[in-house]
Amino acid sequence: MTQYTIDISRIGGWAKAFAAPVVKQLPLFVLWLVALSLGGLLDIQRLLNLEFPSIQYVLGQLRVMAYNLCLSAMVAYSLSALAHMIGKQWLRWLLALTAIGVMGVCLFVRYHYGTRLTPEIATVIRETNRAEATEYLMTYVFSSTGLPVVVAVVAAVVAFMLADYWWQRWAPAARGWHAALVLLAVPIVLLGAAKMVLSWPITDGLLQRERNHYENLGVDAITNLMICNYVMHHVDDQVPVSVASTEKVYKRPAPPLSSDSLTLVLVIGESYIKSHASVYGYHLPTTPCLQAERDAGRLTIMTDVVSPYHYTNMAMRAMLSTSNEADGDKWSRHPLVMAIFKHAGYRVSMWGNQRELMQGTTNTQGLNALMYHPRIMALCYDRLNTRNFEYDDQLVKDYALHDQPVGHELVILHLRGQHIKAERRYPHTTQWLKFTPADYNRHEPYINADVLQQIAHYDNATRYNDAVMGEIFKLFAHRQAIVVYLSDHGDEIYDYRNSIGRCDDADNPKLMVKYQNEIPMVVWCSPPFMAAHDDVVERLRRAASRPGTTDNLSQLLLGLAGISSPYYDARLDMLAPEYKCPRRMVRNRYDYDQLMAQ
Numbered sequence: 001m002t003q004y005t006i007d008i009s010r011i012g013g014w015a016k017a018f019a020a021p022v023v024k025q026l027p028l029f030v031l032w033l034v035a036l037s038l039g040g041l042l043d044i045q046r047l048l049n050l051e052f053p054s055i056q057y058v059l060g061q062l063r064v065m066a067y068n069l070c071l072s073a074m075v076a077y078s079l080s081a082l083a084h085m086i087g088k089q090w091l092r093w094l095l096a097l098t099a100i101g102v103m104g105v106c107l108f109v110r111y112h113y114g115t116r117l118t119p120e121i122a123t124v125i126r127e128t129n130r131a132e133a134t135e136y137l138m139t140y141v142f143s144s145t146g147l148p149v150v151v152a153v154v155a156a157v158v159a160f161m162l163a164d165y166w167w168q169r170w171a172p173a174a175r176g177w178h179a180a181l182v183l184l185a186v187p188i189v190l191l192g193a194a195k196m197v198l199s200w201p202i203t204d205g206l207l208q209r210e211r212n213h214y215e216n217l218g219v220d221a222i223t224n225l226m227i228c229n230y231v232m233h234h235v236d237d238q239v240p241v242s243v244a245s246t247e248k249v250y251k252r253p254a255p256p257l258s259s260d261s262l263t264l265v266l267v268i269g270e271s272y273i274k275s276h277a278s279v280y281g282y283h284l285p286t287t288p289c290l291q292a293e294r295d296a297g298r299l300t301i302m303t304d305v306v307s308p309y310h311y312t313n314m315a316m317r318a319m320l321s322t323s324n325e326a327d328g329d330k331w332s333r334h335p336l337v338m339a340i341f342k343h344a345g346y347r348v349s350m351w352g353n354q355r356e357l358m359q360g361t362t363n364t365q366g367l368n369a370l371m372y373h374p375r376i377m378a379l380c381y382d383r384l385n386t387r388n389f390e391y392d393d394q395l396v397k398d399y400a401l402h403d404q405p406v407g408h409e410l411v412i413l414h415l416r417g418q419h420i421k422a423e424r425r426y427p428h429t430t431q432w433l434k435f436t437p438a439d440y441n442r443h444e445p446y447i448n449a450d451v452l453q454q455i456a457h458y459d460n461a462t463r464y465n466d467a468v469m470g471e472i473f474k475l476f477a478h479r480q481a482i483v484v485y486l487s488d489h490g491d492e493i494y495d496y497r498n499s500i501g502r503c504d505d506a507d508n509p510k511l512m513v514k515y516q517n518e519i520p521m522v523v524w525c526s527p528p529f530m531a532a533h534d535d536v537v538e539r540l541r542r543a544a545s546r547p548g549t550t551d552n553l554s555q556l557l558l559g560l561a562g563i564s565s566p567y568y569d570a571r572l573d574m575l576a577p578e579y580k581c582p583r584r585m586v587r588n589r590y591d592y593d594q595l596m597a598q
């Protein structure tokens with residue numbers, strides 16, 4: 001009988017053999033490790049700049065960084081092993097120069113765009129033709145931001161040359177180093193290999209998850225490239241489908257326009273937590289304008305509307321496409337509602353304050369790739385604004401400058417609302433610095449003066465937003481106008497846990513969904529419109545408490561405009577008598593009504 005025994009003394013030998021590529025090719029290994037993890041390591045600066053991150057968040061980000069560092073080590077190890085096995089000087093140099101190239105690109109993107117390589121930047125780079133790129137690179141190389149990168153690249157080449165020369169001749173003799181390297185390299189490389197095996201095969205689901213957590217800091221170059229590639233592919237995949245679906249609108253004859261004129265204004269807010277609005281019962285007076293309009297009978301407050309998503313791009317696509325998510329419809333297979341208005345003879349104006357917001361994140365990449373796609377712009381809008389503004393009031397003022405009433409018009413105002421950081425969403429003048437930490441009677445363990453200040457900022461931004469709405473009502477008060485206002489999704493500002501924004505909370509989905517997916521939605525009618533349309537006012541009154549989802553906003557808009565279109569389905573129009581609320585799925589995961597009934 002054969003005996004299988006493990007000779008303990010041989011384990012040391014295996015470990016040494018395993019670590020040999022690191023030991024023999026240390027400069028190359030370190031160079032690749034740095035090149036691949038540099039972007040993630042530079043994110044530490046962002047982590048340090050965050051104000052009041054929770055411990056949980058910091059630990060989570062550090063864990064991501066550590067994992068990705070191991071993955072980088074694993075790839076650096078494989079390349080060093082290749083150089084070690086083939087043993088040719090030219091290969092070592094080829095690999096080293098490639099690593100320095102990767103590092104140079106990383107530094108270039110960091111200093112030029114202030115971020116890591118993102119799908120948006122990758123798209124720009126991909127769409128730049130070679131002649132342009134060369135000319136651009138030459139200009140960049142001699143610019144003030146370009147020079148430090150060039151210096152760093154040259155320094156890396158010189159450093160590698162010296163380190164490699166020294167290491168190949170002298171260092172492998174130092175035995176103390178060997179043991180240390182073996183002890184260090186073996187577990188790190190194995191951890192990286194484990195991460196790679198665990199995330200294999202690379203599925204869409206996995207990358208989708210990575211993409212949803214794209215704000216994660218410390219992502220290594222390989223994962224980052226995969227995410228960029230996935231998102232670019234995803235956008236490429238969906239936008240042409242949406243363009244084709246939207247083009248179909250024009251293949252049918254235009255529906256007749258009603259003789260009554262109408263200005264339909266759609267205001268899309270941002271990160272507005274429904275329960276922070278006093279019209280929804282908040283304890284501080286954050287919405288005096290909305291309240292005054294409600295009391296005057298011009299404003300209907302829809303009390304039970306949720307957004308199916310908590311990301312801007314997904315929420316906006318769902319609300320502007322004529323699909324119905326509850327049917328498992330893909331948003332891109334249905335036309336965007338703006339095209340139906342335009343084809344019906346409405347003049348469509350799109351004034352957006354998020355054209356340049358959060359550049360470099362996948363949200364904007366996905367959304368703006370659609371909203372400002374050249375074909376979509378031609379099919380959907382007649383007029384667009386040209387620039388972003390610091391505050392939403394400036395956007396409204398800019399629209400007012402371009403306001404030329406016509407018989408039938410759809411005006412879309414896309415605000416920045418209360419988006420993180422709320423502190424930056426309103427002017428810090430005495431008029432707007434209304435709420436202070438003294439206004440809150442909160443005693444949870446995570447509450448401190450800074451947290452209270454952030455909540456106050458959010459509520460001040462909400463009150464500022466309310467005044468912006470007041471300006472919008474004023475602007476359209478003297479014509480036949482309806483203003484529909486809703487937020488793309490909610491947000492969290494330490495409402496029930498030590499968290500801000502839209503982090504996941506699998507332990508308490510009910511509260512997470514309450515703060516992140518319940519949104520405010522109101523419909524305002526101008527005095528002339530009310531005088532001429534009792535029927536619409538009555539329909540609104542009846543619909544106020546109906547359950548709804550922002551996914552079917554397009555149906556409500558078509559219904560209000562009375563556009564007869566094959567894309568209109570009264571059963572999905574909250575204001576229609578035939579309305580039947582579809583199943584309200586949120587985040588593709590929870591049945592909202594079931595979750596709230598728990």
Ligand SMILES: [Zn+2]
Binds near residue numbers: 312489
């Ligand atoms: Zn948003």
